[in-house]
Amino acid sequence: MMAAPCRYKWLRVVPAIMKLLESRFAWRLAGIAAAAFAILLSAGPARAAASNWVGNQYAAVRLITAERATGSSSMVDAGLEIRLAPGWHAYWRDPGAAGIPPSITWQGSHNLAAAKLSWPAPRRFTLDGLQTYGYAGRTVLPIAVTLAKPGAPLVLHASVAYSACRNICIPFHAVLDLTLPTGIAAPGAEAGMIAAARAAVPGSLAGIGLSLRSATVSPNGKGGSELAVSLAGRDAMLTRPDLFVEGLPQGAPGPPHVASAGDGGGVRLLLTDIDVPAARLVGRNLVFTVTNGADRAATFAAQPALAAPGNFAPASLIPVAVIAAAFFGGLLLNVMPCVLPVLSLKLLSLARLAGAERRTVRFELMAMAGGIIFGFLLLAAGLIALKEAGAAIGWGIQFQSPWFLIAMTIVMVLFAADLWGWISITVPGANRAAAIPIRAHGRHTSAFLVGLFATFLSTSCTAPFVGTAVGFALSRGPLEIVAIFLAMAIGLAAPTLTVAAAPSLVSLLPRPGRWMVWLSWIFGALLLATAAWLVTVLARVSGVDAALAVTGLAAVLLGLLAARRWLDARLVGLRRAGVGLAGAVVLAALVVPLVGMPAQKRQGADQSGIWHPFVPAAIAANIADGRTVLVNVTAAWCLICQVNEVTVLDRNPVAARIAGANVFAMRADWTKPNAGITDYLQSFGHYGVPLDVVYGPGAPRGIVLPDLITAPEVIKALDRAAGATREAER
């Protein structure tokens, strides 16, 4: 009832105000207009802690201070308050697609030594796909004013330029005057607003319970790039995260895609529409501001690393090279010590079957290949499920589990014993891969299980190419994982399938004879060597005690089996199984508590002092100091890593070079699970070790070395990375 007449009265005034305002919009004379406004409005009671509003009905600004007088401090908390009509916004220090952020010049002020403007966390505005970052409603930009002469009056004379937009934009120029007298610095009415604005200025990531895991960039398939920022933090739930990037050569990315960052909590933010090729962003200094609605914000700097999917150019397709790598990796697995005995002996055993049984041979081989393929599909399914569940996955992570190591050690020992003919009782079909032909019934099942077993055995080895292919697969979706694992399976099954396709090839194999027994012994020794290696890995993962216990268990097991065989010759019907089992149980009881014991510490830094522990932040710091940085990611269970260390890194000329003052070498030990190292690997699209990266003034984004390195390659990369400094010296 009361409202209606009031509203009408107000409406009648509007055209008059509009006319007045529009007539003032000779923009060259904006300053004069602003001054006129100031005079118009200065009729009200003067408040020491705030200047008058200068602007129009859409946007206006004024200066405010927290204190009413300068007091005795050398600092005064001030602020630029911006008032915007509904639908209007002003801009953040980075306006996004376009806009004029508020800028202040202080000419004409007295007793002002410095004035530092701070920026509360921005909001995102979108117009027809164009992204801008700024503020709506009422905002205060805090200003830390330093006085030239503490205790003397402060005269602020601010010329403020900014733009405000709705569906149209207006450039504003306001001249603001505020004088603080001398006197007691009692807080004014605006003190609370300035304090609230200070609290809204983004602080450090740690301040909101987050830490930066990784920042990576990769091509987005549209000529631009994708920027992924992974933030860790268990307690900090970001419900409405937004991410702003400053320092891009051009473009203003839209809102991020948000995903959970996996095991450690936190969040992964992905900006997919950056109009700059990935190569231009690698190593570039970018400033990120992450916000969560209005409640939390943090600013941090990062130099994105190249995410490796970018190394394989076409985005969605699996490159032929990766499929080929998977196939050859699988093929090479055939000759790795943990697989060779199983499949090759099976193949050789078939040589016994005469040509008359061709069909049988073929079926048996097909069953074995089927077992291999089934095994790999199982692994792929397991990995996909783990990946979907958000677990950190990688090729070789099974070696980080002591239980896997113990189980595999025992399996290797048992299997070696089997090859040596020390196990003559019927153990589960899988272990009966040895030279003795099995009766026809269940033969296919047995062959299938041999294939399956070989697959799982192969996971305790890794062959060249396997890491590359699996790394690529794990960085992609389920389809790619299945495709690449299938290629690997076919590679591993290739010899089997070849013989199945042409059973006559069997006749090319050497005639069975005494040599096969010798071969069985050699292969058995190979398996035992693998077991020994697994024990050394266990020593690194769970400590020397556990390793010794497992070694003891294995030795006793082997001894029992040998003894039993010896006894077998004499005493038939001894409760041999019972003896073996009892021994195994007793030893297992000893091992279990030992595995649980804290592992012996083995930090990245070794005795020689050449290798420093891996600290990602040290990379940039050392590059800044003009040094070259070598990051070596390794693991005790990674054979290629050991080969690299022994043949290249720990040997001259590389060892001498990295011991020099100009090189900072860091070793990241992935023997045990380590989320930081996993993230570092993944920032290069690697899901396994080894990974060697060389950084330097000449290569701030890093040079990724091949899996199997050579000394000349490392030296060349170090030279290239140091490039910039060397040229500067010339």
Added chain:
Amino acid sequence: MSSAWLGRRASLLHPPRSLTRRSMLATFAVAPWGLAALAPRAEAAQLAALSRVLIELRPPQKPPGFSFLSARGEKRTLADYRGQGVVLNIWATWCVPCLAEMPALDRLSALVKDFTISVLPVSIDTQGLKVVKQYYAAHRIAHLPILLDPNGEIAAAFKVPGIPASFLFDRQGRLVARCLGPANWDTPHAIATIRRLISDGKDS
């Protein structure tokens, strides 16, 4: 063996809910959308239809005197376009609503060239040629001339409250319509409206 291979205590063994295969697939298919919904809702706006923002002036008015500069710094006035229809647009590179309609104006320019209608975007950027050239290059503006008014004289002459502001002139140089704010300039309906206003049905 396989559970050992899975490394970290396999969450497969302890799935969060009893996940049947189908529900797992469903979760997988839906997850990205669910996450998309998590993304911050930006204050979005689209370009308005020209008919919604264009104000026709009847009868046509005599425009205020104004001039602007070509990319080479030559002074231009409306008289230089006598006999043509003109769509004059006042814009700046710092003005997002202006940038929003620039691609539409660019396409409009190509579409109405044959009807002897010129689209003239005049930038009021104080930095002038440099920033406009950059913007044209970065956004592949191909059919628009570079025209400048670094002192904002046009905006003052037309007393526009803000930009973008556009003005339509018929072939006699009379002001026939104006519009404030960005518009979708290159729809068939918009082009028909522009042609009607400029030619007033007499010629085309």
